[in-house]
Amino acid sequence: MSGPLSVVLRFSHATEMLVALLVGFGFGFVLERAGFGRADRLAAIFYGRDFRVMRVMFTAIVTAMLGLYFFDLVGFLPLASIGVLDTYLWPHFLGGLLLGAGFIIGGYCPGTSVVAAVSGKIDAVLFMFGIAVGSGVFTLAWDDLAPLANSSARGRLLLQDLFGVPSGIMVFAVTLFAVGAFVLVARIEAAVRKAYPVQPAATPGPKAEGTSPLATEATTP
Amino acid sequence: MKTPRPLWNPYAAGVALGLVLLASFVLTGRGLGASGAYKHVEAAVLHAANPTWTEENANVAAFFSEPRRSSLDDWIVWLTLGSALGGAVAVFTGRRFKVETVYGPRSSLEVRFALAVLGGVLSGFAAQLARGCTSGQGLTGGAQLSVGSWVFLFSVFGGAYGLAWFVRRQWI
Numbered sequence: 046m047s048g049p050l051s052v053v054l055r056f057s058h059a060t061e062m063l064v065a066l067l068v069g070f071g072f073g074f075v076l077e078r079a080g081f082g083r084a085d086r087l088a089a090i091f092y093g094r095d096f097r098v099m100r101v102m103f104t105a106i107v108t109a110m111l112g113l114y115f116f117d118l119v120g121f122l123p124l125a126s127i128g129v130l131d132t133y134l135w136p137h138f139l140g141g142l143l144l145g146a147g148f149i150i151g152g153y154c155p156g157t158s159v160v161a162a163v164s165g166k167i168d169a170v171l172f173m174f175g176i177a178v179g180s181g182v183f184t185l186a187w188d189d190l191a192p193l194a195n196s197s198a199r200g201r202l203l204l205q206d207l208f209g210v211p212s213g214i215m216v217f218a219v220t221l222f223a224v225g226a227f228v229l230v231a232r233i234e235a236a237v238r239k240a241y242p243v244q245p246a247a248t249p250g251p252k253a254e255g256t257s258p259l260a261t262e263a264t265t266p
Numbered sequence: 267m268k269t270p271r272p273l274w275n276p277y278a279a280g281v282a283l284g285l286v287l288l289a290s291f292v293l294t295g296r297g298l299g300a301s302g303a304y305k306h307v308e309a310a311v312l313h314a315a316n317p318t319w320t321e322e323n324a325n326v327a328a329f330f331s332e333p334r335r336s337s338l339d340d341w342i343v344w345l346t347l348g349s350a351l352g353g354a355v356a357v358f359t360g361r362r363f364k365v366e367t368v369y370g371p372r373s374s375l376e377v378r379f380a381l382a383v384l385g386g387v388l389s390g391f392a393a394q395l396a397r398g399c400t401s402g403q404g405l406t407g408g409a410q411l412s413v414g415s416w417v418f419l420f421s422v423f424g425g426a427y428g429l430a431w432f433v434r435r436q437w438i
Binding site for chain 2: 062071106112143148158168169176202212
């Protein structure tokens with residue numbers, strides 16, 4: 046095989062859409078089981094209480110990266126045969142800052158809000174509505190935004206190109222970085238728990254809606 | 267009431283998520299995503315309002331290049347429908363489904379509603395600027411080791427940590 050299955054087997058449009066639906070099913074299922082269907086659990090990472098989100102995220106990146114670069118190495122799925130994302134430095138930097146702002150203000154990101162909405166979270170439905178509006182504003186203002194959105198384009202630029210090292214070294218370095226991050230956040234959690242002990246049972250909140258799952262799950266590794 | 271089943275261990279969930287992403291690369295050559303689906307929806311609404319303008323808007327023109335097919339009949343829309351379906355199956359089998367609004371003990375429903383919409387608007391705009399969201403840019407490009415995706419990941423964390431103190435009353 047020398048490329049994605051959809052290319053090698055020449056999937057019809059219908060087949061490709063069915064595959065997308067199935068992949069999406071797996072995506073949504075895992076996100077829910079990972080605990081991404083609640084805003085307060087997602088926000089907890091930004092208060093040092095529970096880094097679950099980061100653990101899931103970095104483990105997923107490392108897992109997929111190891112698989113992807115292994116498949117590239119053995120020629121099963123050459124990196125050149127898939128859609129590698131291009132780099133636009135300023136748009137990625139500014140878009141990231143804004144998305145982070147939206148995350149802490151609204152409690153979700155576009156993918157997690159879908160899973161939270163089907164979990165019955167009304168705030169997630171409102172967040173989804175907001176995303177469509179924000180996206181629409183961007184489309185409406187495209188003529189003015191295009192210069193910024195297309196600026197600082199670097200094409201296909203990978204970390205190993207930037208640092209001038211073989212891809213194997215870069216894969217190893219990113220894996221080490223993730224492991225280091227896991228060790229670090231465990232220490233932060235312990236410190237935060239010591240400094241600000243969460244009283245789960247003592248303050249259940251006046252309303253059931255306000256109760257946080259963090260109190261009971263803060264001890265998850 | 268039945269008690270919810272426990273969540274997966276985060277590292278196990280991470281491996282599972284990584285394998286879904288890898289499967290997506292192998293099967294379709296594309297990663298995961300979500301924000302693109304919202305873009306298709308808003309583009310379809312704009313198209314209904316003003317077809318000519320929308321078809322000439324370079325931001326979304328490509329969605330309407332195949333006139334025999336609905337602009338919503340697209341990979342990312344199907345993927346997101348699948349995510350909703352998968353999430354629903356997971357939440358019901360995990361006994362976690364509950365109609366509620368989530369916020370911290372020091373916030374109020376009105377504030378939470380307003381901030382949820384505001385956060386969504388910012389995210390929708392941001393995902394277009396960054397050409398993807400946490401999944402389409404962060405996860406997908408992160409695993410590919412794309413420089414832009416890593417810049418994006420770090421600035422998502424930076425933006426959220428930078429503002430966390432100001433909105434703390436909503437969450438803790």
